[in-house]
Amino acid sequence: MFEILTRRQALGAFAVAACVLTPVAVRAEDVVKIGVIVPMTGPSASTGREIEAAIKLFQAQKGDKAGGKKVEVIFKDDTGVADITKRLAQELVVNDHVAAIAGFGLTPLALAAAPIATQAKIPEIVMAAGTSIITEASPFIVRTSFTLAQDTVPLADWALNNGIKKVVTLVADYGPGIDAEKAFVEKIKAGGGQVLDSLRAPLKNPEFAPFLQKAKDLKPDALFLFVPSGQGAQLMKQVAEREFAKDNIKVIATGDVTDDEQLNGMGDSVLGMITSMMYSTAHNSPENKAFVAAFEKANPTMRPNFMALGGYDGMALFYAALEKTKGDTDGAKLVDAMKGMAWMSPRGPISIDPQTRDIVQNVYIRKVERRDGQLYNIEFETVPAVKDPVKAAKAGK
Amino acid sequence: MTAVLATEHLVRRFGGLTATNNVTFSLPAGARHALIGPNGAGKTTFVNLLSGVLAPTSGRVFLGGRDVTTWPAHMRARAGLSRTFQINQLFAEFTPLETIGLALSEAHGEGAQFWRRVGTSRAVVDEAVSTLERLGLGDVMEERVGSLPYGKQRLLEIAIAVAPKPKVLLLDEPAAGVPEGEREQILDIVAALPAEMALVLIEHDMDLVFRFARTISVLVGGALFVEGTASEVARDPRVRQVYLGESEIDHHIEPATGKTA
C-alpha cells in the first residue's frame, strides 16, 4: 500500500504541495485530533446531539489539554448512512490525521468504520452502538457505551428472582434487538423459566399494537421489550393501551425504552415500569449530580441520557489514554493504554476489559417514578461490574 | 386476387357503446378507397382497429391474407400497414430528418441496433432526404418539428407514413386543419403516391373524397351502411338521406378551414 502511495505522491508532487496537507502536518506536533462521527440528522439524530453536547461539556469542564497536547474534536454528521460513515472516517484519517475516530450511532455504522480503524491503526471509540460483535470487528475498537446483552441479563435474573416464569419477548428486528432477545431468552431458560414466544418487530414500523396484542393473548407473567430509544415513546403508548396490568402481566424492558431524554413525554402510563440499564439521569452519586447539573445548564432543553454518557466517558477514556502515553498518538499504544483503564464515571465505576476492549460496568434495575414533577428511572438494585455476557460466554467455551 | 387488407365481422364495444358493429370489409391492392360517415360513425375507431391501436371485441383482421387480429401496431406496421393520424402524432423534439430516418431504419429492421451511430448508412439517409424533398420538407429537415408551421407538420405526418413504402396506407383526414392554400399540395402528394399502394382515405370533405376515391364505404353507427363505386354511392338516396338528414355534408365541407386540430 505504501509503495503505491509514494509512487502516486511522487507523481502528483506539485499538487500535494498546493493542498492543505502540509500546514496540518506541521501543526500535528502539538494538536491531537479526534473525529466524532454521529448521526445529527435523520431518524437517529438525537443520538448525535446527546453525544455532541456531552463531548462539548467534557471539554468545557476538563479543558482541551491532555498528555501535553491540545485535543481538537471534529464533528461529522453521517446522517445514519453507513457508506457515508465510512467515507467520513476515511477522510478524517487521511485529511485531518485524526488520532482516533469515535461516535457511531448504530451498529452498521460502527462496523462500516472498523476496517478503517484497522487499516489506519487508530482507536475507534464506540460511544453508542450496542451489538456485542462490534468490538470483534477490529482490534482497535474500544467501547464506552454498553452491549444489549449486558443490560439484559441482569434484568432476566431479576425477573427469575421475582417469580416470573413465563415470558414473551418483543424486540426490534436488528442486531441489538436480536442480541437482547438471545441474552434474555437464554437466561430465562437456564433459570427454569419458559419463553412462550419471541416476537420481532421490523425496525421501521409505525404500529406495535398487533405484536402487543399477540403477547397479551399468550398470557405470560412478563413481557420483555427492547426497541431503540427513538421508538420507546410510541411503544409505551401502545403498551399502555393494552393494559397489561389488568391481566397481571409485568412489562419489563431495557433502559432504551424508557430513555431518560424522552421519558417525560411518555406520561404517567410508564410509572412503575421496571427496566435495566447502565445509566439513569437520576443515578445517585455526587459525580452524576454535578454532571447532570452542568449538562442541563449548558443545554437547557436537553436531559443527559445513556448516549450522552457514552460520549462523555469516551472522551474521558481518550484523555486518560493520552495522559498515559504522555501525548504519544500511536494508535496501538493508545489502545493498549485504554485496556484495563478504570475510572469513576457519572454512571458509576467503569473499566475497559483488557481482553475484549468492551466496557465493564454496573447495571442497575430501575423503576419509573415521579420526582419533583418529572419522570425518572429510579435505581433500586445494582448488579456490579457486568461484562458483556456474549463475549464472556464465548471465552468460557 | 386476394385483398391486401380485410376484416371479418369486426366488433368493438366501449362499455355499452358499440363503436364498430360487425364490419366485414376488404381492400384490393392499389385501391383508392374512401371511408365516410357522419360524426360519431366510428371511422376513427375502425382505423384504430385496422392499425392495431385498439383490439377488437370480436371479429378478425387480415393483412396480406394473414390473420393479424392479435398483432400489436408495430407488427402490422412492419407487415406493410401504415397510417396517418387525424391529429398529428409527431416527435416534437426531433427534426424531420431524424423522424424519417428513424421510420426508415425501423422499416429496414435496424431499429434495435445499439452499437452503430444513426445516419451512417448512406442508402437510408439518401432515402430519407429524397422522401422529405418529395414532400416539400427538404428546406426544413434540420429544424425542430415542434416549431414547424402546422402545414409542414401535416406534411411530415404523411411523410412518416409514406416513407417505409407501405402496401396499405390509411389516411385519417390528411387535410384536416390545413389552410386552404396548402390543401392542394397535400392532394397532389396523395395523388402522386405509387399506384400499387392501397389507399384508404377517411374524410369529411366530400369534394376531396370524390376527386380521390374510386370506391367508397359509408359507415353509420359503427356498421357498414353502403358500399360501392364513387358514383354509385354519390347517387344512393340512403346516403344522401343520412347526410342531408343531419345536414352533415354541408357542415363538413366547411371545417377544413377551421382549426380542428
Added chain:
Amino acid sequence: MLTILFDGLAYGMLLFVLAVGLSVTLGLMNFINLAHGAFAMAGGYVAVVMMQRYGLSLFWSLPAAFVLTAAVGALLERTLYVRLYDKTHLEQVLFTIGLTFMAMATVDYFMGASPQIVDVPKALEGNFELGIVSLNKYRIFVIAVCALLTIALQLGLSKTRFGSRLRAAVDDSRVARGLGIDVTAIFALTFAFGSGLAGFGGALGSAIFSIDPQFPLKFMIYFLIVIAVGGTSTITGPFLASILLGVADVAGKYYTPEIGGHRIEIGGFVIYTIMVLVLIFRPQGLFGRAVGK
C-alpha cells in the same frame, strides 16, 4: 382475533382520513402531492404544541389542527401549487418532495428530532371488556370520529351542490369547465379541506403513534398504497383500501409465519406485493371505476 380486527379497523380508518385528501386532489387535478404527509405531520405537531405546551385537551386540538393545516394548505395551494398544475408528473413529484424536505427540517428545527407523543384524554383511557374482546376506548373514539367524517364526506359529495360539482370535475375537468364550473376554485377548496383532514388525522393519530420529523416519508408509502389500491375516482375506493390495508397490516404482524426457525414478519412484504399486483392488473385501483380512455 376480534381485537386484531378492531385494531386494524381503527388503523385503517385513521389512514383513510389521512389519505383521502390526497386521493381526491389527485383525481381532481391529476396532481401528485407527495407533500401530503407533511400536512398530516403539521396537524400532529399542532396537537403536540397545544397539549404539551399549553395543556389544552385533545378535543380542542383536533379542530385546531384541522383549521390550521387547512389554512396552510389553502395558502400553499394559492401561492405555490397553482403554478404546478400544468407541469409534468415528474416535476410535481420533485417539487412536493422538496416541500416535504423543507417541512421536515423546519419541524426538526423548532420541535427537535425526537418523537413526540400526546396523552389520550382521561375520559378515553382504558379498555372496554366485552367478553373475550377488549376494546380500547381511544380506538373506539377514533373509529367513531372517522366513521362520522366518512359519512359526512359521502353525504357532502352526493347531496350538496358543491359535491356534485366536485364529482363532475373529477370525472372530467375539461367538460366541467365547459359547463361553467369553476374547477380552480373547487380545487383550491378541496385541497384545503383535504390538507385539513390530513392535519386532523395527524392530530388524532398523534395519540396512537408518535409524531416525528420523519413522519411524512414514513407515511407517504402508505398513502400511495391507499391510492393505488383504492383508485382516485371515488372516496369509497380509498376508504375500502384503507380498511383493507389497516387490517392486513395489523393481521400480517399478528400472524407471523415461521421461516428458518424464526418468526418472521412478512406483513410489509405482502402489502407491497399486493400493491404492485393491483397496479399491474387493475391500474385504476382495486375499487376504482374503469375510466374510458
Added chain:
Amino acid sequence: MTDATATDSRSGTDRAMIYFAERARWRGPEVALWIGAFALAFLFPSRALLFNEVAILALFALSLDLVLGYAGIVSLGHGAFFGLGAYAAGLLAKAGAGAAPLSDPTLGLLFAALVCAAVGYVTSFLVLRGSDLTRLMVTLGVALIFQEIANRMAWLTGGADGLQGVAPANILGMFEFDLYGRNAYLYSLTVLMVLFVFARKIVHSPFGISLRAIKGNSLRAGAIGIPVNRRLNGAYTLGAAYAGVAGALLAQTTAFVSLDVLDFHRSADVMLIVVFGGVGTLYGAVVGAAAFKAMYDVLAAATPQYWEFWLGLVLVLLVLFVRGGVMGLLGAFYARLQRVGGRP
C-alpha cells in the same frame, strides 16, 4: 425524377450525413470534462473519497437517465438495482474472501451487471403500461419489496446490521483500494467513463433514437413499426445493469453493504440529481451528481442538522424557475454566447 432534383437530393444527402455525424461528434468541453475529472485525483488527493462517491452517484444517475430521460419511464424505485448490485458484488467479494478470482473487482462488476440485468428484465414487464403515477408506484413498490427481502434474508445479507467481510481483491490484480481513496476514485471514474461512452454511443444509435421516439409519442412510435414494449424492456434492463454496476462500485470501494443501499432516499436522491442536472442529456447525470454532492458537502458543513431544508428549497426553486436543469441553463448560456459571438 429530373436530373436537377437528383443533384439536389445528393447534396441534401451530404448535408444530412454531416448533420447526423455532427450530432454525435465529441465536443471540446466534453473531452475537457473527462480530462479534468481524472486530473482531480492528483490536484486534490485529499478529496478523492468524495470524488469517488460523486463518480458512483454519477453512474447511478446515468443509469436512471437512460430509463427516465430516454425511455421516459418515471421510476421512484431505481435504488432497488443499486442495492441489488451492491449486494451481488458484496456477496461475491465476500465469497472470494479477498482473493482472486471471486473477489476480483472487475468480475464483481460483471456479476452485479448480469444479476441486475436479469432482474431488471423480469421487472421491466411491470412498468410497460400505465401512467407516470402507476409506474412511479410500481417501481417504488418493487424497491420496497427488495428492501423487505434483504431485511428478512438476514442470513445472507446481514440484515439491518449490514454485510460484513466484503473484501475485494486488488483492481486488475495490481492496485489496492488504499486508505486515501485515490485508487478507488480512479477505478470508479474509469468504470463511469467506459460506461458513459457506451451510453453515449447507445443514445445516438437507432435503438437510442427509438427510445426517445417512444418517450416523445409512443402511439406514433408503434405506428412506424417500433416494438415499443420490447424497446422499453431493453432500456429498463440496461438501466438496471448500469445501476447494478454503480451499486457494485459502492460495495467494493467501501468494502461494506448496509440495508441503506436499498433505502427510499437513494431512489429519491438519484431522481433529484437527474432532474437537477437535466433529464435526457447524459451529462446532466454527471453534472447533477457533482452539484448534489458539492451542495451536500457545503450545506452539511454549514448547518449539519438542517441541510435538508436547503436541499428542499433548491428542489422547489428548480422546478419553479429552471427548465431542463443545469444542462438546460448551460445550453441556454452556450447558445447566447454563440449568438453574441456570431452577431458582428
